Amino acid sequence: MKILxxxxxxxGSKRLPKKNIKRLHGKPLIQWAIESASDIAEISRVIVSTDCPDIADIATQAGAEVPFLRPEELASDTSSSTDAIKHALRYYEAQGEHFDYVLLLQPTSPIRNAQHTRGAIELLKEKQADAVVSVCECNHSPLWSNTLPDDQSMDGFIRPELKNxxxxxxxxxxxxxxxxxxxxxxRxxxxxxxxxxxxIYAYVMDGESSVDIDHELxxxxxxxxLKYKDSYE
Structure with missing residues (x-):
């Protein structure tokens, strides 16, 4: 198994400028993602796909490879991770290097760690899966959720059999x-x-480890x- x-x-990040290099508990945010892929035998390369030289420098210092700067057309607000992944895989294909699996580790999930990454890879092997995706339990049941019309009427908001x-x-x-x-x-x-x-199989994570950073809060x-975890280690 060879994983990229x-x-x-x-x-660019409109809601939280420079969030990928903003320091979290003593480290740039991106470093948490890089470290969650470190020292795992099945992972052949850990790379950062970025358009920003500052992020590239910090990523390199944190132990990742930055083999290219992402083209401008793949770094806009409308660009997708899928396009960035295709670009990276094709870059290595052009160098004659091929991978069996691709692993995406978004820097906005800093409490995901190497133990989680290893666990997901072990599940992949155990199930002989083509894909594994991390999930967590919902805090509130979607059965008690619905859309609202313009007048905010709640007629039919909850199905009758669920009311009690x-x-x-x-x-x-x-x-x-x-x-x-x-x-x-x-695939x-x-x-x-x-x-x-x-x-495709679910790798279940706890809610505490599933924090997704989008805003300052x-x-x-x-x-x-992270401070709480440190106090108990």
């Missing part, structure tokens, strides 16, 4: 947490997606969790 780990990190159901009696629901995506390269190119249509929450 990719950490995508554009320079206790929350603990509702089935467990899980959501994608964005921390780990591992996908077989051949990624076939389906143009990390989330395959079949032979998320940073403060992640910092609090």
């Amino acid at each position: 780990a990719i950490v995508p990190a554009r320079g 159901t206790r929350s603990q009696d509702l089935p467990d629901y899980f959501r994608l947490n964005g921390a780990i995506y591992i996908t077989k390269v051949s 990624f190119f076939d389906e143009h997606s990390l989330f395959l249509s079949s032979n 998320d940073f403060l929450f992640a910092e609090t969790i």
